[in-house]
Amino acid sequence: MIWNYKELFITGLWVTLALTAIGYIGGVILGLFLGLGKLSKKKWVYYPCKYYVDFFRGTPLLVQILLIHLALIPSIFGHSLGFFVSGSLALILNCAAYNAEIIRAGIQSIEKGQMEAARSLGMPKREAMKHIILPQAFRRMIPPLGNELIALLKDSSLVNVIAATDLLYAGKVVAGAYARFWEPYITVAILYLLLTWIFTKIIAYVENRYSNSYVPPQRRRVFSFGRTSVGR
């Protein structure tokens, strides 16, 4: 029964992955600007960013998806652009709000001496942010940004309300066709579980690689044997 619909599940997997990937990448980029905006001393930068984040964190994603799909996009373009555009947009905007907070906190966690040292060398603030603060902050953001990725993957199932052909949709179709619920939804659950498991592994790898020490792993081993530097 499930097997007859395997195409649908495969499409669903791809749609879910694509929505998650687009939502996440867009969400990180937009979140970076929002996070920086929330650190700005300029009121006209700070307040729009703050209200944006408050709005998207303070309202249900489901409501945001419906607003964007049924109200925002039709009122701009005159008609719907399909679930994928609306869904991606909603996920980007929502994910960005959560990432903004993570990024802001990550930047704030870097000792203020780092910025001072950079500025004392004559670096403008932007350069110091780009070369000194953000590379350090990103390492600290890896764990929470990883959690955000997993949360987004699961939340992407909400685009189902705007008729997205995602993973959950495949389950619904099978359930409708056979009037059976266990098998299709368990299949869906297992597939989500598989995806989150893969993501968790990837995140753990990245975390392991970057979070502990700035010394690349193989150099660290050299260090532990008592040499601090390789001859030039």
Added chain:
Amino acid sequence: MIKVEGLYKSFGSLEVLKGIDCEIQEKEVVCVIGPSGSGKSTFLRCINLLEDITNGSVFIDGVQVNAKETDINEIRKEVGMVFQQFNLFPHMRVLENITIAPIKIRKMDQIEANDLALQLLEKVGLRDKADAYPEQLSGGQMQRVAIARALAMRPKIMLFDEPTSALDPEMVKEVLDVMKQLAEEGMTMVVVTHEMGFAREVGDRVFFMDGGIIVEEGTPEEVYGQPKSARTQDFLSKVL
């Protein structure tokens, strides 16, 4: 070279600097001493505008650093600073720590910057650490890298804020030796320090700060030998 006129600095309602006037000549080494909280760091940080100035002015080479039209980044290229906590960039190797500013700010090319960095590492005795990361260095080594990093911008003035206070005693000397060499080469230096030996040997003048003003200034012999003010005498009797 540095001229400070009527410098006041407040943090909110807390007035930390209460009218500082002084002039520091080219190639002069000025040591700043004084009790904790007297405003020594704040004074130093006002010189390169890491703290904005509440009132008064600071001139470097005749340019008012706290004037609206002054590009502070231009000033900072000429004024190196060394911090108590080193503040090396932990995500970069020693070499990159030193080359980043010349490359990004002075638009030096990579090869030239590397040469310069190796030369400076040689000077601070750490040429073999070029590839190491800061976390692999001892405190004394980190501070010497920090000095090299500041020197890479070819500054005319160096500011030191208690450069040896965070170091284990056995590492203090290696850092002071580098600073001494720098002074001998004619660098203009303002050094907040409690190292009396250094101040006596290298310093041209000593400022004693207390309560946000320079209470007494003079040659190291004068300030340490025959302090005029009671506050200076009191302070010296406690620390010596």
